[in-house]
Amino acid sequence: MIPNTLLTYLDNLPKWPAVPVSIAADGQITQQAIRHSSTDTTIIGWSKNESDIKQLVANLYQEHECWRIYPAMSILATHIFVLTTPIAEPLVKERIERANLDFDIVAMTHIPNLNQPGMLVMDMDSTTIQVECIDEIAKLAGVGEQVSAVTARAMRGELDFSQSLRSRVALLKDAPVAILDDVKDNLPLMPGVQVLLSHLQVNGWKVILASGGFTYFAKALQQRLGFDAVFANELGLKDGVLTGEVVGDIVDAQYKVNVLKRMCQQFQIEPTQTMAIGDGANDLAMLSESSLGVALHAKPIVQQQAKIAINYSNLEGLLFVLMGGVIRDHVACHH
Structure with a gap:
């Protein structure tokens, strides 16, 4: 059973604008329209600290790179975020890990489907x-x-x-x-x-x-x-x-x-x-x-x-990984 809060999150996901993020030299964050591509890397991450996610947004921006970061939601006392980018998966993980923040991430590529026998x-x-x-x-x-x-x-x-x-x-x-x-x-x-x-x-x-x-x-x-x-x-x-x-x-x-x-x-x-x-x-x-x-x-x-290393959260984090397959499909269907 997928929690109702996550279902609400998924239902609203397509309604959000292409959100991120370009950070100007003066620190101002502006939104840019980004076209979604089926070849984009999609990452799901989770942390107990919402401030870590905000810090990640600030750390990710580099010139000529586009990141689409969906608004974080909270479930089971954990903050979940999703981002998509045209950057290749290894570089995405390297960039995120370089931020040195306490959250776990996984690229949503070969994730089993929670709604099918597994x-x-x-x-x-x-x-x-x-x-x-x-x-x-x-x-x-x-x-x-x-x-x-x-x-x-x-x-x-x-x-x-x-x-x-x-x-x-x-x-x-x-x-x-x-x-x-x-x-x-x-x-x-x-x-x-x-x-x-x-x-x-x-x-x-x-x-x-x-x-x-x-x-x-x-x-x-x-x-x-x-x-x-x-x-x-x-x-x-x-x-x-x-x-x-x-x-x-x-x-x-x-x-x-x-x-x-x-x-x-x-x-x-x-x-x-x-x-x-x-x-x-x-x-x-x-x-x-x-x-x-x-x-x-x-x-x-x-x-x-x-394929995944969980270092900061507990086994509940794997629910977010499996739910990530659902999020991935919603993103693909609506963009």
Whole structure:
């Protein structure tokens, strides 16, 4: 369901004049009529601070360049803006990022359509939830520093994921199973995840969890958030303690890609209607395989390769991205 405030925004969008903006030497902002072209780059951005958007308008103007910036609106306590320009996408992003303001942006080119069947595949640790479960288990087992150091290196892509996972789990040998419940009962959700998933589900999207973490927690989140399917690693348990082993196949980068492909077939989802979210090196292949790969507060290597990097907002920001497809179509139809 698209919020009524956004529908009103879209309905009014064609009525606005070609708005921007030319800034004279004396600082006066004047409006210029600009013809819209289907080859224009269209950007949607969002920020918690309206002043950042005003500052962006002031920073974007350069001689001989035309920017059409639509009036910002507020939704979910976030200010959204749309701009179009004949400038190529890489230059647009470079120019905006140079402004050094706290907002996230995405070019509305290959965005899935929120109003058509789609699928989200997302990571669990530091993506769906705010913590790394294995680090939380390790703290309670008394080996926190050793495990978290390996986790950090694996997330940066410095270690083979499968090998690093087995070495970390081995350090948990003989830890009591009861500590898993302590972690499970205190999993902090990533801000915005409930809003994002509920909107996707209302629109008929499938939501999948594919995690290099553990089924013990993934299944609990499935009950809590309504994932259609979850894929994660199985911890070895025996006589009330952890065996220090991973049972069965490890959910590594290729496994996540296979999940995305297999779920597309199972749910009959077009590949162009897929989105993936992750934060670590183990997510890169999945992000690349999806139509829209999103790096969420991610490691530098992931941000560099993902189609979108969210650094300032939370998961609600992805709603604006998907709604951006609707905005894009309205802009194209009315100009």
